[in-house]
Amino acid sequence: MSHRSISPEAGPLPAGRGWSRVRRTPALLAGSFMMLVLILLAVFIPWISPYDPIAQDLSAFLRPPSADHWLGTDQLGRDLFTRLVYAARTDLGIMVLAEIIPFCLGITIGMLAGYYGGWVDTVVSLVTDTFIAFPFYLIIIIVAFASGAGAQGIYITFMLVGWIVFARVSRGLAASLKRQEWIASAQTLGLPGWRILLRHLLPNILPQAVVVLMTDMVGILVAIVTLGYLGIGIAPPTPDWGTMIADGQSFMTTAWWLSAMPGLAVVYTGLALSLIGDGLADLWRRKS
Amino acid sequence: MSERETAAAAGKNGAKIGTEPRRVEEANAVHNSNSGTPGNAEARPAGRPEIPTATAAAQVRTTAAADPILVVDRLTLSVASGQNLVQDVSFSLGRGDSLGIVGESGSGKSLTLRAVLGLLPSGVKRTGGEVRHTVRSAMVFQDPRGALDPLCPVVKQVAEVVRYRQGKNRREARAEALKLLGLLGLPDSLKREDRYPNQLSGGQCQRIVIALALACRPDILLCDEPTTALDVTVQRQIIDLIARLQRELGFALVFVTHNLAIAAEVCTRIAVMRQGRLVEEGPSVDVLVRPRDPYTQMLVEAVLPLPEFVSESEDRTRDSGEGGTR
Numbered sequence: 001m002s003h004r005s006i007s008p009e010a011g012p013l014p015a016g017r018g019w020s021r022v023r024r025t026p027a028l029l030a031g032s033f034m035m036l037v038l039i040l041l042a043v044f045i046p047w048i049s050p051y052d053p054i055a056q057d058l059s060a061f062l063r064p065p066s067a068d069h070w071l072g073t074d075q076l077g078r079d080l081f082t083r084l085v086y087a088a089r090t091d092l093g094i095m096v097l098a099e100i101i102p103f104c105l106g107i108t109i110g111m112l113a114g115y116y117g118g119w120v121d122t123v124v125s126l127v128t129d130t131f132i133a134f135p136f137y138l139i140i141i142i143v144a145f146a147s148g149a150g151a152q153g154i155y156i157t158f159m160l161v162g163w164i165v166f167a168r169v170s171r172g173l174a175a176s177l178k179r180q181e182w183i184a185s186a187q188t189l190g191l192p193g194w195r196i197l198l199r200h201l202l203p204n205i206l207p208q209a210v211v212v213l214m215t216d217m218v219g220i221l222v223a224i225v226t227l228g229y230l231g232i233g234i235a236p237p238t239p240d241w242g243t244m245i246a247d248g249q250s251f252m253t254t255a256w257w258l259s260a261m262p263g264l265a266v267v268y269t270g271l272a273l274s275l276i277g278d279g280l281a282d283l284w285r286r287k288s
Numbered sequence: 289m290s291e292r293e294t295a296a297a298a299g300k301n302g303a304k305i306g307t308e309p310r311r312v313e314e315a316n317a318v319h320n321s322n323s324g325t326p327g328n329a330e331a332r333p334a335g336r337p338e339i340p341t342a343t344a345a346a347q348v349r350t351t352a353a354a355d356p357i358l359v360v361d362r363l364t365l366s367v368a369s370g371q372n373l374v375q376d377v378s379f380s381l382g383r384g385d386s387l388g389i390v391g392e393s394g395s396g397k398s399l400t401l402r403a404v405l406g407l408l409p410s411g412v413k414r415t416g417g418e419v420r421h422t423v424r425s426a427m428v429f430q431d432p433r434g435a436l437d438p439l440c441p442v443v444k445q446v447a448e449v450v451r452y453r454q455g456k457n458r459r460e461a462r463a464e465a466l467k468l469l470g471l472l473g474l475p476d477s478l479k480r481e482d483r484y485p486n487q488l489s490g491g492q493c494q495r496i497v498i499a500l501a502l503a504c505r506p507d508i509l510l511c512d513e514p515t516t517a518l519d520v521t522v523q524r525q526i527i528d529l530i531a532r533l534q535r536e537l538g539f540a541l542v543f544v545t546h547n548l549a550i551a552a553e554v555c556t557r558i559a560v561m562r563q564g565r566l567v568e569e570g571p572s573v574d575v576l577v578r579p580r581d582p583y584t585q586m587l588v589e590a591v592l593p594l595p596e597f598v599s600e601s602e603d604r605t606r607d608s609g610e611g612g613t614r
Contacts, residue, residue, distance in 0.1 A: 180434060184407055184436060185427070185436075186437070188427050189501070189504060191448065195452070200439075200440060204437070
């Protein structure tokens with residue numbers, strides 16, 4: 001703990017920094033732990049499981065959960081647990097990749113629009129409002145059909161519309177922060193505009209944007225799974241939670257776990273991301 | 289430093305002419321209402337007729353400093369609806385001068401100050417007059433915590449301004465910033481670890497804000513009610529600090545406050561504003577002891593009973609004259 005200053009106007013005790021503050025945010029801890037387990041599994045699955053996610057073994061189809069097959073096997077005799085974890089690789093990979101560029105782009109656009117205002121702001125607001133009004137799933141299905149099955153449809157769609165949510169959030173934040181005294185102060189102190197934007201405005205916007213990112217990732221994940229379920233997402237035999245849910249449907253009465261487990265995996269990931277988002281929001285709120 | 293002279297307009301104030309301060313030093317005191325400001329060849333609107341307005345708050349003609357570094361000339365600020373928030377405010381400031389602008393909330397004193405920096409809030413426009421200054425200025429804000437980036441360590445904020453305003457590299461800038469913090473009486477603990485604004489007290493934050501302003505090496509320091517958000521004891525420290533810095537560094541000072549006593553203590557001249565107009569301007573002691581405008585009288589009586597004030601003011605002038613941290 002840092003010592004208190006000896007000045008007669010001693011400040012409040014410094015708030016806990018870094019780890020000690022994270023430790024007091026159970027939501028963040030729980031979410032991170034859940035995510036970590038998933039990521040570790042996805043990374044080390046080739047060493048954890050002796051099974052191949054794609055090779056079929058028709059002699060062992062639709063086995064119930066057992067010591068050999070933790071979650072049983074599917075209609076083509078493939079180990080369900082192994083496929084679930086490989087599907088996490090596919091789906092989480094796409095989720096992260098599809099989000100990186102829209103995240104950076106959206107923050108940049110929103111920050112510039114909010115800070116400088118004027119016609120840039122008008123145009124950005126117009127575009128974001130228009131896209132918000134357009135049904136997201138309609139766009140993604142159109143693009144998925146146009147670009148053929150696979151991940152590229154998701155990437156293209158998110159490049160087109162994913163930035164909007166971040167642009168909206170950072171535009172609003174930048175516009176309200178702009179009116180705060182310390183931005184005016186930085187301007188009168190003669191700091192260059194790019195420096196105010198990058199070193200002062202951005203750090204104040206980023207926390208909120210990251211919270212939104214976590215929520216948005218859940219949305220993307222659900223979109224990926226939905227496309228897979230509809231048969232216009234990841235093409236089989238690549239494991240993907242959406243196609244797995246769809247495939248398992250025909251065996252719902254005899255092997256319910258085939259659809260339920262991928263569904264639970266989606267819920268698990270969504271929960272982990274939401275917890276991280278909530279925890280981060282909590283952390284920033286307490287800091288300021 | 290140039291002395292200044294005030295001249296009352298006619299009207300109600302005429303009766304007080306006998307008692308008003310008339311320290312006329314015509315050698316360097318120039319009326320700026322008609323004759324123009326020395327050293328400035330810019331075109332000016334034609335001189336106004338010398339007809340006093342009919343209002344009780346008659347036009348106050350202020351005097352120009354001999355070699356002004358800041359001239360506010362008949363500044364008028366308005367909102368879109370046409371209402372004037374500040375009207376016909378004129379004053380000037382020489383090198384090392386100090387001017388206190390006093391007035392109630394909404395009198396336009398802060399707006400006037402912000403107009404000098406070009407920091408007018410959106411919706412307020414300058415519709416008349418002008419502000420001329422050729423030197424560097426920096427501002428000390430009313431809410432010290434609000435004037436600092438909450439997510440940036442304070443030393444870094446000061447060093448950043450040093451770096452960009454004084455053209456130094458990172459390491460020099462940090463050293464210079466720490467030196468500034470030392471000058472402002474901030475504890476050494478700031479040097480050893482990163483502190484954020486919310487870990488400092490209001491007084492410490494205000495010192496940081498002053499450090500930021502000083503990092504610009506300003507010739508004019510504009511203070512916008514720098515003590516209003518602080519505890520009374522801390523107010524005193526900050527006022528002493530600003531007064532000491534002004535003596536040591538020799539910058540000119542414009543000090544906006546609603547507290548007549550503070551203005552008198554820090555500044556050699558006082559301007560009183562009311563409802564967007566300058567109602568009185570003159571040497572601090574004169575304004576306090578022999579206020580001409582009824583509003584100023586009211587202010588003086590409200591703040592300090594006159595008999596006690598006289599002795600107190602002498603004490604204070606002596607204190608600050610000795611360079612007094614108490």
